[in-house]
Amino acid sequence: GAGxxxxxxxxxxxxxxxxxxxxxxxxxxxxxxxxxxxLGQGLEFLIYFQGNSAPDKSGLPSDRFSAExxxxxxxxxxxxxxxxxxxxVYLCASSFVTGSSYNEQFxxxxxxxxxx
Amino acid sequence: xxxxxxxxxxxxxxxxxxxxxxCTYSNSAFQYFMWYRQYSRKGPELLMYTYSSGxxxxxxxxxxxxxxxxxxxxxxxxxxxSDSATYLCAMRSAGGFKTIFGAGxxxxxxx
Numbered sequence: 001g002a003g004x005x006x007x008x009x010x011x012x013x014x015x016x017x018x019x020x021x022x023x024x025x026x027x028x029x030x031x032x033x034x035x036x037x038x039l040g041q042g043l044e045f046l047i048y049f050q051g052n053s054a055p056d057k058s059g060l061p062s063d064r065f066s067a068e069x070x071x072x073x074x075x076x077x078x079x080x081x082x083x084x085x086x087x088x089v090y091l092c093a094s095s096f097v098t099g100s101s102y103n104e105q106f107x108x109x110x111x112x113x114x115x116x
Numbered sequence: 117x118x119x120x121x122x123x124x125x126x127x128x129x130x131x132x133x134x135x136x137x138x139c140t141y142s143n144s145a146f147q148y149f150m151w152y153r154q155y156s157r158k159g160p161e162l163l164m165y166t167y168s169s170g171x172x173x174x175x176x177x178x179x180x181x182x183x184x185x186x187x188x189x190x191x192x193x194x195x196x197x198s199d200s201a202t203y204l205c206a207m208r209s210a211g212g213f214k215t216i217f218g219a220g221x222x223x224x225x226x227x
Contacts, residue, residue, distance in 0.1 A: 031213070033213075033215075041219055042204055042217040042219040043160070043204070045214050045215065045217075055213070056213070059214075091159055091160075093159075102148050102165060102167065104162050104165070105215065107160050108159050110158075
């Protein structure tokens with residue numbers, strides 16, 4: 001079956017512009033995660049969705065970052081007034097419901113964002 | 117201090133060598149310990165996970181968790197050039213949703 005897909009794969013934008021990054025999770029996965037990976041670094045947790053709800057948004061770096069999920073499926077990460085420090089790969093992952101048991105997160109290929 | 121510490125390397129070994137990759141952590145609530153492999157310009161893929169302490173073996177890969185020392189390891193036996201990638205440790209608490217990743221160790225296996 002299809003894995004997690006993300007679009008666009010690459011995005012180059014000018015400082016100050018807004019960008020939208022899209023994630024299509026694996027069908028049936030109720031949990032969805034966004035991470036940021038700066039060059040040569042590990043993954044930084046941004047936000048998690050259970051269904052359409054985001055119980056914890058504390059990982060979002062600033063109020064320029066927002067995310068939503070509709071229909072328990074597709075999610076969009078929006079960055080307003082982009083800054084050069086926002087340049088990174090943005091990864092999305094999905095899993096079955098999380099909680100006390102382990103559920104593997106499946107990652108998409110990421111969106112490489114470059115802010116000039 | 118970061119919650120999870122991992123030496124970024126790079127680590128270069130000859131083909132056939134045994135590779136040891138390690139992470140330390142500070143949060144005693146972590147119960148799930150994972151190792152991911154990430155090839156260049158790809159998303160991470162899960163190699164193995166372990167719940168609580170102990171060892172787990174899968175083919176050429178062995179994961180070890182020592183909760184008393186807050187130390188986890190991944191061993192790769194008979195390493196192959198195709199094992200060249202970045203290896204990320206990750207962990208989370210039981211009942212939690214937030215997974216904390218290490219910085220990743222870049223591994224090069226030379227033919």
